[in-house]
Amino acid sequence: MKILFLHGLESKPGGSKPNYLEGLGHTVLNPALPHDDFELSMQIAQEEIDNEHPDIVVGSSRGGAIGMALDLQGARLILIAPAWKRFDVGPKAPAGTKVLHCTSDDQVYYEDSEDIQGEPELIPCGDNHRMNDSDALAALGKAVGEF
DSSP: OOEEEEEEEEEOOTTTTHHHHHTOOOEEEOOOOTTTHHHHHHHHHHHHHHOOOSSHHHHEEEHHHHHSSSOOTEEEEEEOOOOOTTOOSSSSSSSOOOEOOOTOOOSSSSOOOOOOOBBEEEEEEEEEEEEETHHHHHHHHHHHTTT
C-alpha cells in the first residue's frame, strides 16, 4: 500500500514509525513538514495527497491534526495521539478512522482522542506519547493491515 506519513512537531522524516511501515513492505511518503508553519505543513500534505493518491494517511501528533484537516480524497486515516486541540482543528474524523493512543500520554491526553467525532476506532496502545515502542508499532502495523 502507499502510505502518506505525517510526522509530529518534534519529529522529522525517517523516524521509527515510517521506517517500520517500510519494513512491512509498504511505500511510505514522508515529507518534511515545517515546525513553525502549520498552514504550510497542511499545504505540503495536501499536495502529496493530490499528486500521489495514497491509500492511507497516517498522522502522528501534530501530523494527526494535519491529517484531520485535509481532503483525504478517499484515503483511509490512521491517527496516532492526534494533537487536534493544540492546533485548533475540528474534532471530526471520517468514518472508519483508527486512532492509536497511549492511555498514559502526558503530552496529548487520551481523552482528546475519546472526543473525536465520527465514531473512530480508538485503540489503546503504547508506552508514551512517542508511540515508538514495540506495542505501538505492532498496533500501527495491524491497523494498516486491516485496510
